[in-house]
Amino acid sequence: MRMRRIFALxxxxxxxxxxxxxxxQKGHDVVARIAERHLSPAVxxxxxxxxxxxxxxxWANWMDQASHTPEYAGTLTWHYVNxxxxxxxxxxxxxxxxxxxxxxxxxxxxxxxxxxxPDEEAxxxxxxxxxxxxxxxxxxxxxxxxxxxxxIAVSFFGEPTxxxxxxxxxLVEAAHRWSYTEWAEQIDRxxxxxxxxxxxxxxxQWVEECHRLCEEIYRTTPAGDDxxxxxxxxxxxxxxxxxxxxxxxxxxxxxxxxxxxx
Numbered sequence: 001m002r003m004r005r006i007f008a009l010x011x012x013x014x015x016x017x018x019x020x021x022x023x024x025q026k027g028h029d030v031v032a033r034i035a036e037r038h039l040s041p042a043v044x045x046x047x048x049x050x051x052x053x054x055x056x057x058x059w060a061n062w063m064d065q066a067s068h069t070p071e072y073a074g075t076l077t078w079h080y081v082n083x084x085x086x087x088x089x090x091x092x093x094x095x096x097x098x099x100x101x102x103x104x105x106x107x108x109x110x111x112x113x114x115x116x117x118p119d120e121e122a123x124x125x126x127x128x129x130x131x132x133x134x135x136x137x138x139x140x141x142x143x144x145x146x147x148x149x150x151x152i153a154v155s156f157f158g159e160p161t162x163x164x165x166x167x168x169x170x171l172v173e174a175a176h177r178w179s180y181t182e183w184a185e186q187i188d189r190x191x192x193x194x195x196x197x198x199x200x201x202x203x204x205q206w207v208e209e210c211h212r213l214c215e216e217i218y219r220t221t222p223a224g225d226d227x228x229x230x231x232x233x234x235x236x237x238x239x240x241x242x243x244x245x246x247x248x249x250x251x252x253x254x255x256x257x258x259x260x261x262x
Contacts, residue, residue, distance in 0.1 A: 022079065022137030024169030025061050027243060029180035031133040032060035034188045034247025038195065039254060046258040050121055056129045056250075057180070063130035075127070078103035079134050082144035083211050085218075089204050093144045100140065104131050104203050111257045129250065135203065136246035138238075139167045141211040143218070155226040163221055167235075175236040187240045188247065198245055199252040206249060213238060 023031070036056055039047065051059060066072040067079065074097045081100040082093040089101060098106070107124045110116055116124060134140045142148030142164070149163035156170050178186065190198065201209075221227070 022134040022140045022168055023172060023243070026180050026183070027137070027169075027172045028060040028064075028130060028133040029057050030183040030187075030243045031136070031246040031250060032056040032129050033180055033184040034244060035129070035132075035250035035254065037184060037188055038248060038251035040259065043255055043258045047125070047254060050118075050125050050258075052122065059126040060129055060133065062126050066126075075103070078127075078131065080140040080142070080148055081207055082148065083141055083214075084145075085143055085215070088211070089207055100131060100134055101203060101207050104128065104135065107131070108203075108253060108257070128253065132246050132250040132253070135206055136210055136242040136249075137168060138210055138214040138217055138242070139164045141207055141214045149218075152221075152223045154221065154224065157228055158226060163217070163223075166227060167217065171232060171235050171239055174232045175239055183243065184247070187244050190244070190248070195248055198248045201249075206245070210242070213242070 022028070032055070036044065047056065048054070063072075063075070063079075067075045077095040077097045077099055079100060081089070083089065084091055084093070092099065092101070094102065107128050111121065111124055111128065139149045146152050147164070149167070150165075152163040154161060154163055154166060156166050156174075161170065176183065176186070221231075225231075
């Protein structure tokens with residue numbers, strides 16, 4: 001009996017964690033790896049020093065687990081921003097603890113300010129690496145009424161799931177059977193001019209851009225759909241673009257933070 005209760009609790013916790021994840025582990029690794037590819041040696045060295053000698057990829061998924069610990073429980077709502085249908089960031093439902101957009105703004109400001117302790121800086125940087133991935137996952141800019149698609153039941157190759165989970169993890173794995181390094185190598189092939197254009201803008205503009213994609217996903221994926229090969233083929237270019245954007249934009253923020261004298 002006790003083992004059954006433990007198993008049920010573990011399954012419930014797993015569902016809760018998956019409801020927060022954007023891109024799943026591999027997608028976050030891809031974003032972090034692309035960012036690394038665009039850092040200058042000097043900035044890469046400073047980032048590694050803050051991260052205790054480890055790479056951004058090492059920490060890319062840390063926040064998904066940390067948000068479920070007592071120490072960081074206040075960050076549970078930082079993984080997404082809820083925007084009503086037809087609205088923009090000005091209409092977002094903002095929880096008291098903060099959301100994805102406010103969290104990124106505070107973290108970037110804190111890192112640029114240069115007044116954090118080494119431990120505080122390391123935690124803030126780990127969070128920034130993760131949240132830039134979240135910021136480019138469409139369903140993490142979804143509607144509050146359905147919890148970013150978590151309450152929209154669909155099937156994926158005949159298996160029951162929900163719209164949020166499909167875009168977080170299942171499409172990434174179905175689009176290409178690549179490792180995160182292969183993903184980065186294959187999709188990160190932009191020219192310097194294309195990189196500059198992709199990196200332009202503000203986090204608020206990036207969320208607005210992502211939300212427009214999210215609204216199109218809502219429009220084309222009604223509840224009850226059985227999603228299969230055609231859906232994967234149509235979604236793959238969007239996923240590739242969003243992962244690339246996330247990595248290039250993370251690199252830009254890191255360069256702004258660490259590519260200058262402090």
